[in-house]
Amino acid sequence: xxxxxxxxxxxxxxxxxxxxxxxxxxxxxxxxxxxxxxxxxxxxxxxxxxxxxxxxxxxxxxxxxxxxxxxxxxxxxxxxxxxxxxxxxxxxxxxxxxxxxxxxxxxxxxxxxxxxxxxxxxxxxxxxxxxxxxxxxxxxxxxxxxxxxxxxxxxxx
Amino acid sequence: xxxxxxxxxxxxxxxxxxxxxxxxxxxxxxxxxxxxxxxxxxxxxxxxxxxxxxxxxxxxxxxxxxxxxxxxxxxxxxxxxxxxxxxxxxxxxxxxxxxxxxxxxxxxxxxxxxxxxxxxxxxxxxxxxxxxxxxxxxxxxxxxxxxxxxxxxxxxx
DNA sequence: TATTGTTATACTCTATAACTATA
DNA sequence: TATAGTTATAGAGTATAACAATA
Numbered sequence: 001x002x003x004x005x006x007x008x009x010x011x012x013x014x015x016x017x018x019x020x021x022x023x024x025x026x027x028x029x030x031x032x033x034x035x036x037x038x039x040x041x042x043x044x045x046x047x048x049x050x051x052x053x054x055x056x057x058x059x060x061x062x063x064x065x066x067x068x069x070x071x072x073x074x075x076x077x078x079x080x081x082x083x084x085x086x087x088x089x090x091x092x093x094x095x096x097x098x099x100x101x102x103x104x105x106x107x108x109x110x111x112x113x114x115x116x117x118x119x120x121x122x123x124x125x126x127x128x129x130x131x132x133x134x135x136x137x138x139x140x141x142x143x144x145x146x147x148x149x150x151x152x153x154x155x156x157x
Numbered sequence: 158x159x160x161x162x163x164x165x166x167x168x169x170x171x172x173x174x175x176x177x178x179x180x181x182x183x184x185x186x187x188x189x190x191x192x193x194x195x196x197x198x199x200x201x202x203x204x205x206x207x208x209x210x211x212x213x214x215x216x217x218x219x220x221x222x223x224x225x226x227x228x229x230x231x232x233x234x235x236x237x238x239x240x241x242x243x244x245x246x247x248x249x250x251x252x253x254x255x256x257x258x259x260x261x262x263x264x265x266x267x268x269x270x271x272x273x274x275x276x277x278x279x280x281x282x283x284x285x286x287x288x289x290x291x292x293x294x295x296x297x298x299x300x301x302x303x304x305x306x307x308x309x310x311x312x313x314x
Numbered sequence: 315t316a317t318t319g320t321t322a323t324a325c326t327c328t329a330t331a332a333c334t335a336t337a
Numbered sequence: 338t339a340t341a342g343t344t345a346t347a348g349a350g351t352a353t354a355a356c357a358a359t360a
Binding site (some may be wrong): 010011012013014015016017018020021022023024025026027028029030031059120122123124125126127128129130131133135136137138139140142144145146147148149150151153 | 167168169170171172173174175177179180181182183184185186187189190227247252278279281282283284285286287288290292293294295296297299300301303304305306307308
């Protein structure tokens, strides 16, 4: 098989893989979104924001939250407004920089998130239940390569 | 290590894997969406609909398109309206069922899609360029298991 | 000047439910 | 009655750009 045909076949393999990644993610994501709404009256971005804060008990600045959630700043402001109004997060001042704000889970937020997170983890374990422990590890490693390659290859020609 | 601790660790592995799947997909998807908009003034669902039709030259019924794109019917109507207005797809009658419609790419649609698809494939090959041929195959196989498990496990308790 | 966060706006994407026309 | 597709609506999710306050 000549180089060009080989290359084309590789191309098609990459494309097939991408379509399958998209399908899997959408299948799981749709299920999770629906259940978050039905069972907890919340949304994925709200859940995600709280999950980020839970992993950083000292709190996160808005721009850091924005970076981690991979959305622009205005959205973080909106979600934070909602969660703050419900008493789940709080904005606190940052020393030595009066422009910045630090967002933290409140005690009520921690409790509410813990309850959701436990159930949510069950959904994910269930969704990925077709994989062995070893396969989960392999997938995690390979997707780690994808992530790294995307992050070291950010230029947009 | 006892069973419960083991189980908890597996849970965390599944969750970590899910978060990484989500990150990878979002990174690639955001890049693709942006480029589809900038370079072709189109969107991912529009591209997806045309891709589905390209794979079925005989055309697809609305409800089949809806199933394959994993969205509800009203959305397919809207996207089809746009593409039809631009002359890229056409609605044709179905024999023996005057309720149904068959959607097909027009000749202009085929040409426009071919141009986009070639460039799009390059983006994907580039995004997945951190993986060897063998790793692409492994990922595809493992995600196939995830997909199958999701599809045989549709009940929502 | 540059950065942090907010506001305002617009658009895409989506689900739901009521509707029509056939079957 | 059930199905195929449409319409109408509402809301989620997002990006963009202009803005205020501070660095």
